[in-house]
Amino acid sequence: PVSPVTVTVTGAAGQIGYALLFRIASGQLLGPDVPVKLRLLEITPALKAAEGTAMELDDCAFPLLQGIDIADDPNVAFDGANVALLVGARPRTKGMERGDLLEANGGIFKPQGKAINDHAADDIKVLVVGNPANTNALIARSAAPDVPAERFTAMTRLDHNRALTQLAKKTGSTVADIKKLTIWGNHSATQYPDIFHAEIAGKNAAQLVDDEKWLADEFIPTVAKRGAAIIEARGASSAASAANAAVDHVHTWVNGTAEGDWTSMGIPSDGSYGVPEGIISSFPVTTKDGAYEIVQGLEINEFSRTRIDASVQELTEERDAVSGLGLV
Ligand code: NAX
Numbered sequence: 001p002v003s004p005v006t007v008t009v010t011g012a013a014g015q016i017g018y019a020l021l022f023r024i025a026s027g028q029l030l031g032p033d034v035p036v037k038l039r040l041l042e043i044t045p046a047l048k049a050a051e052g053t054a055m056e057l058d059d060c061a062f063p064l065l066q067g068i069d070i071a072d073d074p075n076v077a078f079d080g081a082n083v084a085l086l087v088g089a090r091p092r093t094k095g096m097e098r099g100d101l102l103e104a105n106g107g108i109f110k111p112q113g114k115a116i117n118d119h120a121a122d123d124i125k126v127l128v129v130g131n132p133a134n135t136n137a138l139i140a141r142s143a144a145p146d147v148p149a150e151r152f153t154a155m156t157r158l159d160h161n162r163a164l165t166q167l168a169k170k171t172g173s174t175v176a177d178i179k180k181l182t183i184w185g186n187h188s189a190t191q192y193p194d195i196f197h198a199e200i201a202g203k204n205a206a207q208l209v210d211d212e213k214w215l216a217d218e219f220i221p222t223v224a225k226r227g228a229a230i231i232e233a234r235g236a237s238s239a240a241s242a243a244n245a246a247v248d249h250v251h252t253w254v255n256g257t258a259e260g261d262w263t264s265m266g267i268p269s270d271g272s273y274g275v276p277e278g279i280i281s282s283f284p285v286t287t288k289d290g291a292y293e294i295v296q297g298l299e300i301n302e303f304s305r306t307r308i309d310a311s312v313q314e315l316t317e318e319r320d321a322v323s324g325l326g327l328v
Contacts, residue, residue, distance in 0.1 A: 004035040004066045006121070008081040010112065011088025011130060012040035012070070013049035015236065019243035020085065025057055025065040029083070029247050030254060032064075040070045041077035041088070041112075074115035081120045085246055086112060086140065089130025099321060102135065106327035109136045113143030113152075120147070125290075127249055128154045129242065133187045134266050134280040135318040141268065141280070142328040149278075150292070153253070154266030156183040156191065156282035158238065158245035163193040163223045167200070170219070171208055177201045182284040183264035184273075184304075185311025186318075191282065192307035193223045197298055212303070220307070257286045262295050273300060273308065279315045 007024055011017050017040075023029065024036060038057070042050040047070060054068045071077040078084060090104040109128070116124060124147060128137035133154040141152035160183050164175045182194040195215070198205035209215065222229075230238045252263050266282045269275040272294045273283070284295040300308065322328050 002034050004037050005030055005082045006037045006039060006080050007083045007085065008039040008041060008077050009085045009087060010041040010074075010077070011086075013042050013046040013053060014088060015239040016087050016129065016242050016246070017050075018053060019240040020087070020246055021053060021057060022060065023243060023247050025060065025062040027062075027064045029250050031251075035064045035066045037066050038068045039077045039079075039081060040068065041074060042070070042072060043088070044072045047072055074112045075119055078112070078115045079119040081116070082123055082125070083250060084116060084120065084124060084126045085129060085250070086126065086136070087129045087246075089136060091131070098318075099325070101132070102318065102322050102327070103325050105130070105132065105136050106139050106322060106325060109139040110143045110327055113140030116140065117144035117146050123290075124151055125250065125253060126152045127246060127253075128152070128266075129246055131187070132318060134282075134315055135322055137266060137280045138268075138278075138319060139322055139327050149268045152268065152280070153249070154187060154280050154282075155242075155245060155249055156187050156264045156266050157249040157252075158242050159183045159187060159191055159193065159223060159226075159282075160264040161241070161245055161248065162226045163195075163219075166219055166222055167195060167198065167205060167209075170214065171200055171205070173200050178205065179261040180284070181205075181264070182262070183282045184308045185281055186315045187266060187282070188311070188314060189224045190311040190314045191224050192304065192311055193220060194304055194308075195219070196301060196304060197284070215303075253287050253292060254290055256288045262286050265292060267292065267294070270294065272296065273298075275308075275312050276316060279312070279319050281312055281315055 137154040168175045179199045181198040184192040195205040262284045271277040285292040
């Protein structure tokens with residue numbers, strides 16, 4: 001029998017948590033043969049709501065679910081964790097400056113990083129979903145010096161998936177035909193979805209599209225501003241699609257990318273493609289046996305270079321800001 005994997009989810013009582021936990025418990029995160037133990041971390045006032053979600057999880061009688069613990073103390077919630085999904089974060093509220101936002105999130109991600117450092121299992125893998133995801137991941141990573149830096153990742157898979165569908169619609173293809181798409185940079189409006197290396201049923205996507213105006217004026221802004229468009233339409237931010245992307249991210253990290261394809265993950269830069277070492281930026285990566293590697297040797301044209309640099313510049317500024325606050 002396969003031993004159970006402990007998965008900690010923060011912000012468990014929130015809307016992404018509600019869309020995410022049932023999929024984890026049903027086996028979609030790690031595979032149909034892997035039993036899971038869930039740990040839900042919430043702030044004290046939301047513990048009761050988290051208990052309600054746990055009651056519904058019980059009522060699903062998922063054969064793979066071997067237990068649910070709920071805590072408001074990160075030291076308890078991350079104890080023995082193999083996978084940590086950091087979803088809960090402090091949202092930007094009206095009139096809040098960027099510095100205030102980063103500081104408020106530092107108050108969440110620094111102690112969580114330390115708790116992961118002190119209590120998680122040796123094979124811990126961390127995905128930060130809560131925004132600003134890249135910089136929150138950097139804060140958590142900095143607070144966990146004993147955990148290998150590459151275990152701290154940020155989610156750009158939702159952007160990747162959004163880009164796949166937009167490209168499929170434009171070209172009259174299906175998402176399953178598309179390979180080697182890349183999201184570069186920050187999970188923010190500056191992100192750069194890159195189709196220059198993408199293939200659609202084996203043909204180069206940029207050549208098939210052959211429309212730089214569409215790329216610059218429609219594709220990139222549609223993908224980058226999709227979160228706002230969802231809020232406008234739904235009256236609430238992306239939840240099921242964000243949970244789906246988190247499942248995809250971890251599933252791919254653990255189980256590997258397909259031959260001849262790659263995915264996008266926010267990961268600590270090793271300096272590849274001129275991205276300053278240490279910042280958590282999205283790259284094209286392949287995964288195998290629970291580890292990932294940046295796809296090397298891609299030619300970056302002028303169109304892409306400008307956009308990657310702009311997003312990386314924003315990440316560098318966020319890094320400098322949290323550094324100034326003593327958070328990294
Ligand atoms: P909700 O406000 O519905 O839920 C957040 C939950 O986190 C709340 O229940 C809150 O009590 C909890 N929480 C707050 N501080 C906590 C702490 N210190 N420890 C544990 N739990 C804590 O937000 P939801 O819609 O679920 O979104 C969660 C986060 O995901 C937000 O930061 C959001 O911006 C971010 N997103 C990131 C995306 C990405 O692609 N990286 C896309 C979707 C989403 O916008």
